[in-house]
Amino acid sequence: MANILMLALSAILIENFVFVKFYGICPFLGVSQKVETAVGMGLAVTFTMTIASALTWPVYHFILVPLELEYLETIAFILLIACLVQFIEMFLQKSIPSLYSALGIYLPLITTNCAVLGVALLNVQEGFNFIESTVYGFAAGLGFLLAIFLLALIRERIEFARIPKSFRGVPIALIAGGLLALAFSGLRISL
Amino acid sequence: MSEKKPPSVKEIFRDGLLDRNPIFVQLLGMCSTLAISTSVLNGIGMGLSVTFVLILSNLFISVFRKAIPSKIRIASYIVIIAGFVTVVDMLLQAFIPSLASSLGLFIPLIVVNCLILARAESFASRHGPLPSLVDGLAMGLGYTVALVIISAIRELLGNGTLLGIRVLPDAYSPAVLVISPVGGFLILGALIALVEWIRRLQRKKKEG
Numbered sequence: 001m002a003n004i005l006m007l008a009l010s011a012i013l014i015e016n017f018v019f020v021k022f023y024g025i026c027p028f029l030g031v032s033q034k035v036e037t038a039v040g041m042g043l044a045v046t047f048t049m050t051i052a053s054a055l056t057w058p059v060y061h062f063i064l065v066p067l068e069l070e071y072l073e074t075i076a077f078i079l080l081i082a083c084l085v086q087f088i089e090m091f092l093q094k095s096i097p098s099l100y101s102a103l104g105i106y107l108p109l110i111t112t113n114c115a116v117l118g119v120a121l122l123n124v125q126e127g128f129n130f131i132e133s134t135v136y137g138f139a140a141g142l143g144f145l146l147a148i149f150l151l152a153l154i155r156e157r158i159e160f161a162r163i164p165k166s167f168r169g170v171p172i173a174l175i176a177g178g179l180l181a182l183a184f185s186g187l188r189i190s191l
Numbered sequence: 192m193s194e195k196k197p198p199s200v201k202e203i204f205r206d207g208l209l210d211r212n213p214i215f216v217q218l219l220g221m222c223s224t225l226a227i228s229t230s231v232l233n234g235i236g237m238g239l240s241v242t243f244v245l246i247l248s249n250l251f252i253s254v255f256r257k258a259i260p261s262k263i264r265i266a267s268y269i270v271i272i273a274g275f276v277t278v279v280d281m282l283l284q285a286f287i288p289s290l291a292s293s294l295g296l297f298i299p300l301i302v303v304n305c306l307i308l309a310r311a312e313s314f315a316s317r318h319g320p321l322p323s324l325v326d327g328l329a330m331g332l333g334y335t336v337a338l339v340i341i342s343a344i345r346e347l348l349g350n351g352t353l354l355g356i357r358v359l360p361d362a363y364s365p366a367v368l369v370i371s372p373v374g375g376f377l378i379l380g381a382l383i384a385l386v387e388w389i390r391r392l393q394r395k396k397k398e399g
Contacts, residue, residue, distance in 0.1 A: 029221060121299055171383045171387065
């Protein structure tokens, strides 16, 4: 139990998916202009990463391993993730339309978020069991949510700052992301 | 998909290397750019892997563009791309295991590199096989050149070496921060701003 808690905590803070592992940079830069949408995207990604981790584990261990098709993991996982995202989209549209309209445009983007495929492949590489995989997926998603939320907070303030024209948009977001990463690396040293 | 008149080879190369450079102008494929640009060798390896996948996926998708139903085209593209990525992954593990281990998960993650899907959707699905192949080559080379520039700066400042060979005098104590994730963010941000500044100067010149 303590092990799993440590695993989760380290995935959120110390080995943060965005700042340390560089997964999910595209949505991190692309959807972080406003706090509201950033949080929406973060929640959707966390949700997808948790379910994707829980689903890819049995697919790998009960289908690919017995058939000795481990080398097809990338293809199998990305297909599974694409179907999962499609399914989540349809489910939300039918049952929680308010959340669906809030996340609407970001949902299809999640398929090509490398954090989702990344966590599925990492679970296999690290040899996690089912519970560890699911918890790791959830925690890594929370780490992404934290990162995109913090960057969106900063970018909302930057909107009003007089920065050089060439730095507007993505460059200043990258610089702000770098400073956040610096802060997060401090956590790693002190622990 | 409406068929468009293919641009000339020269235009395609100009687009890929300069005007619409995947990293500096289109800002695509940032994850792998930031993660693996710690040494020039990694940059070249990643760039060429992406180029290989991009050429083949562009060619393949262009050949089958009329057979793929438009409703499930994105899923079809992803499966085609994932197939070629698996090929690259296995080739690297078999022949250059050291590179495969230093690039790690970012080789399989080429599947979700937005650059490849973007070229499939915006070029290969609207043009014939030959221009699509050239476009894959040009965009891939543009990606590689940009990666090499970023990783050369990071390796030189952070390690004092280029391609593993000591370039700066021993008196230079390397700025390790540049190799760390923090340096990746800061240097890429500064480089994109620099490119934007040059582009703005050019535009001003054109307007007189």
